[in-house]
Amino acid sequence: xxxxxxxxxxxxxxxxxxxxxxxxxxxxxxxxxxxxxxxxxxxxxxxxxxxxxxxxxxxxxxxxxxxxxxxxxxxxxxxxxxxxxxxxxxxxxxxxxxxxxxxxxxxx
Amino acid sequence: xxxxxxxxxxxxxxxxxxxxxxxxxxxxxxxxxxxxxxxxxxxxxxxxxxxxxxxxxxxxxxxxxxxxxxxxxxxxxxxxxxxxxxxxxxxxxxxxxxxxxxxxxxxxxxxxxxxxxxxxxxxxxxxxxxxxxxxxxxxxxxxxxxxxxxxxxxxxxxxxxxxxxxxxxxxxxxxxxxxxxxxxxxxxxxxxxxxxxxxxxxxxxxxxxxxxxxxxxxxxxxxxxxxxxxxxxxxxxxxxxxxxxxxxxxxxxxxxxxxxxxxxxxxxxxxxxxxxxxxxxxxxxxxxxxxxxxxxxxxxxxxxxxxxxxxxxxxxxxxxxxxxxxxxxxxxxxxxxxxxxxxxxxxxxxxxxxxxxxxxxxxxxxxxxxxxxxxxxxxxxxxxxxxxxxxxxxxxxxxxxxxxxxxxxxxxxxxxxxxxxxxxxxxxxxxxxxxxxxxxxxxxxxxxxxxxxxxxxxxxxxxxxxxxxxxxxxxxxxxxxxxxxxxxxxxxxxxxxxxxxxxxxxxxxxxxxxxxxxxxxxxxxxxxxxxxxxxxxxxxxxxxxxxxxxxxxxxxxxxxxxxxxxxxxxxxxxxxxxxxxxxxxxxxxxxxxxxxxxxxxxxxxxxxxxxxxxxxxxxxxxxxxxxxxxxxx
Amino acid sequence: xxxxxxxxxxxxxxxxxxxxxxxxxxxxxxxxxxxxxxxxxxxxxxxxxxxxxxxxxxxxxxxxxxxxxxxxxxxxxxxxxxxxxxxxxxxxxxxxxxxxxxxxxxxxxxxxxxxxxxxxxxxxxxxxxxxxxxxxxxxxxxxxxxxxxxxxxxxxxxxxxxxxxxxxxxxxxxxxxxxxxxxx
Numbered sequence: 001x002x003x004x005x006x007x008x009x010x011x012x013x014x015x016x017x018x019x020x021x022x023x024x025x026x027x028x029x030x031x032x033x034x035x036x037x038x039x040x041x042x043x044x045x046x047x048x049x050x051x052x053x054x055x056x057x058x059x060x061x062x063x064x065x066x067x068x069x070x071x072x073x074x075x076x077x078x079x080x081x082x083x084x085x086x087x088x089x090x091x092x093x094x095x096x097x098x099x100x101x102x103x104x105x106x107x108x
Numbered sequence: 109x110x111x112x113x114x115x116x117x118x119x120x121x122x123x124x125x126x127x128x129x130x131x132x133x134x135x136x137x138x139x140x141x142x143x144x145x146x147x148x149x150x151x152x153x154x155x156x157x158x159x160x161x162x163x164x165x166x167x168x169x170x171x172x173x174x175x176x177x178x179x180x181x182x183x184x185x186x187x188x189x190x191x192x193x194x195x196x197x198x199x200x201x202x203x204x205x206x207x208x209x210x211x212x213x214x215x216x217x218x219x220x221x222x223x224x225x226x227x228x229x230x231x232x233x234x235x236x237x238x239x240x241x242x243x244x245x246x247x248x249x250x251x252x253x254x255x256x257x258x259x260x261x262x263x264x265x266x267x268x269x270x271x272x273x274x275x276x277x278x279x280x281x282x283x284x285x286x287x288x289x290x291x292x293x294x295x296x297x298x299x300x301x302x303x304x305x306x307x308x309x310x311x312x313x314x315x316x317x318x319x320x321x322x323x324x325x326x327x328x329x330x331x332x333x334x335x336x337x338x339x340x341x342x343x344x345x346x347x348x349x350x351x352x353x354x355x356x357x358x359x360x361x362x363x364x365x366x367x368x369x370x371x372x373x374x375x376x377x378x379x380x381x382x383x384x385x386x387x388x389x390x391x392x393x394x395x396x397x398x399x400x401x402x403x404x405x406x407x408x409x410x411x412x413x414x415x416x417x418x419x420x421x422x423x424x425x426x427x428x429x430x431x432x433x434x435x436x437x438x439x440x441x442x443x444x445x446x447x448x449x450x451x452x453x454x455x456x457x458x459x460x461x462x463x464x465x466x467x468x469x470x471x472x473x474x475x476x477x478x479x480x481x482x483x484x485x486x487x488x489x490x491x492x493x494x495x496x497x498x499x500x501x502x503x504x505x506x507x508x509x510x511x512x513x514x515x516x517x518x519x520x521x522x523x524x525x526x527x528x529x530x531x532x533x534x535x536x537x538x539x540x541x542x543x544x545x546x547x548x549x550x551x552x553x554x555x556x557x558x559x560x561x562x563x564x565x566x567x568x569x570x571x572x573x574x575x576x577x578x579x580x581x582x583x584x585x586x587x588x589x590x591x592x593x594x595x596x597x598x599x600x601x602x603x604x605x606x607x608x609x610x611x612x613x614x615x616x617x618x619x620x621x622x623x624x625x626x627x628x629x630x631x632x633x634x635x636x637x638x639x640x641x642x643x644x645x646x647x648x649x650x651x652x653x654x655x656x657x658x659x660x661x662x663x664x665x666x667x668x669x670x671x672x673x674x675x676x677x678x679x680x681x682x683x684x685x686x687x688x689x690x691x692x693x694x695x696x697x698x699x700x701x702x703x704x705x706x707x708x709x710x711x712x713x714x715x716x717x718x719x720x721x722x723x724x725x726x727x728x729x730x731x732x733x734x735x736x737x738x739x740x741x
Numbered sequence: 742x743x744x745x746x747x748x749x750x751x752x753x754x755x756x757x758x759x760x761x762x763x764x765x766x767x768x769x770x771x772x773x774x775x776x777x778x779x780x781x782x783x784x785x786x787x788x789x790x791x792x793x794x795x796x797x798x799x800x801x802x803x804x805x806x807x808x809x810x811x812x813x814x815x816x817x818x819x820x821x822x823x824x825x826x827x828x829x830x831x832x833x834x835x836x837x838x839x840x841x842x843x844x845x846x847x848x849x850x851x852x853x854x855x856x857x858x859x860x861x862x863x864x865x866x867x868x869x870x871x872x873x874x875x876x877x878x879x880x881x882x883x884x885x886x887x888x889x890x891x892x893x894x895x896x897x898x899x900x901x902x903x904x905x906x907x908x909x910x911x912x913x914x915x916x917x918x919x920x921x922x923x924x925x
Contacts, residue, residue: 023767026840026842026843033823035823
């Protein structure tokens with residue numbers, strides 16, 4: 001078992017996390033449905049979580065800071081998802097749509 | 109010296125008080141305040157004159173240094189004034205005649221709503237003129253020079269609502285400026301050569317032989333150009349007849365007695381310089397002569413009472429410059445003084461006539477005024493006799509001195525000067541007889557309404573008449589007796605170190621020359637009396653003038669020539685610059701910049717379209733760019 | 742690369758699943774499919790956590806993310822009654838632009854990683870991920886943020902309730918309103 005772990009280097013996790021992050025980013029830029037947008041944001045946060053946990057494992061002695069940070073990121077993500085969805089519901093009630101491109105009253 | 113400060117300060121104070129508070133003060137206070145300040149300066153100047161008479165060192169005067177104006181390395185110029193024998197003479201003339209004219213204006217300008225302004229400007233003018241003659245260095249002279257130019261502009265265009273008068277004022281100012289350019293060049297050359305502008309530094313250095321002849325000639329020519337502009341010599345004389353657009357007291361003060369004599373003063377002050385430049389002296393003489401004859405010819409056919417006097421002024425100034433060119437500086441100053449007396453008298457008298465005729469100025473519309481205006485008639489007669497050289501009046505002595513100096517210098521000049529003097533007699537008597545004798549010819553203004561002027565106007569006339577008669581006492585010639593001779597030349601001699609000592613001409617030659625002039629005078633009087641009184645000839649209407657007369661009446665078309673050669677090309681150039689460069693290029697550039705900015709902001713406006721994905725995409729791109737920048741640079 | 746037996750098979754398999762599911766999340770037309778794919782992604786990330794010796798995080802990930810947050814998303818989806826037909830259509834140009842932006846960022850981040858070259862160390866503390874150790878760290882070093890996160894949750898809850906509330910409407914009125922919108 002340890003053999004296998006010795007072949008996984010931190011760079012792999014970094015690449016994986018970056019790819020996940022960019023996929024999430026692509027989703028944020030591309031999708032117009034507000035719910036999918038929020039979900040892609042969650043995906044991005046998770047990618048970052050993964051990276052933190054990887055660093056906490058691969059760096060330093062008895063360093064639990066990475067995992068602590070993941071913990072708090074989750075906290076914030078949960079709160080943000082709740083409030084975001086509440087806003088979304090309210091927008092839906094007023095505009096009967098979930099399309100974010102209709103939220104443009106702040107334009108010139 | 110305190111007196112210098114007072115002499116200068118009183119008119120300045122009068123200007124400030126009248127200018128700032130004059131609108132709210134009653135007219136009598138404004139008028140009397142203005143007159144009083146100049147009169148006080150005159151009295152103080154008399155006191156200084158007395159001091160100077162008993163002064164131990166004749167060539168020195170009193171000095172007053174106010175403060176250092178410029179102190180740059182080796183260049184040091186002070187605000188300082190000096191009262192020596194030459195400037196006291198000018199000061200007495202300026203303040204004396206000035207106060208009489210102020211008194212006159214109280215009545216003349218009485219109905220004018222700009223009354224207080226007039227007196228403020230007059231006081232300012234006196235102040236500037238005094239600064240000009242009292243200055244101890246060329247810079248003070250220049251300040252006063254410019255100042256009187258400004259006041260001349262203000263006063264000529266006093267009735268500013270009339271556009272023609274404004275044009276005349278502008279013309280005067282611009283022509284003066286052209287002369288001033290010459291003066292400035294002269295000042296620059298002086299500074300370049302001597303590193304100083306003080307009279308008592310520069311003038312001695314000029315005469316000790318260290319400067320090259322070409323430099324001296326250049327400096328003197330430049331200064332003479334300045335004098336040309338101020339004293340209305342050819343080619344810068346056309347402003348003076350047009351300057352008659354101003355009120356008559358202005359014409360009397362500025363364009364007869366004081367400002368136009370500034371050029372003569374300048375040349376006399378720099379006598380050391382001009383003495384050493386024979387080329388310039390020749391130029392001065394011939395220019396003065398040409399001016400004198402030309403102006404006299406034009407005056408022969410003028411029908412406006414003030415225009416005749418204006419051309420007469422130009423002609424007499426030309427005579428003064430002839431005297432300067434011949435090296436007779438005392439004669440020039442003498443003629444300056446007597447000319448101030450009788451020309452001011454003539455102008456004020458014409459003002460009295462104009463006032464009585466309810467602002468009619470054409471002599472063809474006058475006539476037979478002698479019965480209605482006796483004081484004016486007598487004083488005007490005295491003035492006319494003085495200017496034409498009636499024996500033993502002031503003009504007779506001063507003009508004869510000039511003619512004698514010319515005779516010694518150059519016979520041709522003498523002959524031409526005599527011709528000029530004769531023509532002077534012709535046009536003066538023509539004007540006099542047509543105005544005062546004969547039948548009253550005006551149809552618009554009833555003869556009964558013509559009346560004598562109030563005492564404020566008549567008193568100056570009478571005083572000036574007395575001066576015109578007695579003015580000759582200033583410088584009586586030697587043939588009248590050895591112990592009363594040449595007071596003025598003795599007075600001025602210490603100031604003019606280089607003046608040619610008056611070669612003692614034999615009295616017989618003098619008598620012959622004088623006799624010639626007197627004979628011509630008598631002939632002129634008989635001829636004009638015959639033509640204009642006995643035969644009652646009246647100058648013809650403009651349309652009927654014969655062609656030779658037309659040339660003269662139209663002032664030799666010089667104004668039109670200037671207009672064609674200088675004014676029109678300049679106006680074309682300026683309209684070209686305005687239409688093309690100013691409107692299109694520069695205006696286009698400026699508005700082009702604004703158009704570009706509006707265009708760019710219009711483009712940028714599209715970024716804010718409220719589209720969320722748009723914003724997000726740009727955020728990501730910007731983030732990527734930042735990181736990339738950081739990474740690779 | 743070395744022998745095939747040296748390849749970290751579990752890692753590669755898990756990564757493959759993660760990326761595939763993530764791609765399906767962002768490209769699926771049906772929102773419900775997206776949600777389900779995201780849940781699968783979370784599962785695979787939890788497996789990654791176990792690989793990294795972060796057991797506590799793995800379980801918490803599952804419980805919080807996959808269990809709570811995704812359920813919340815599903816609730817909202819059902820509430821708004823979204824399906825495949827009501828999905829707004831996006832032009833292809835946008836897709837290209839979005840792909841370019843995201844791809845550019847990916848390239849730059851990986852390039853910067855290559856440039857810096859992180860020193861590779863082997864972890865040697867496999868007990869970090871245990872609940873006991875994490876709990877100790879949480880309660881000693883991170884006490885204040887822990888309390889603050891409690892306050893954050895209160896704020897979020899209050900905010901969500903407030904935002905979701907209709908002004909003074911009773912349950913009956915809400916149901917009537919829903920019926921109206923359904924029929925309209």
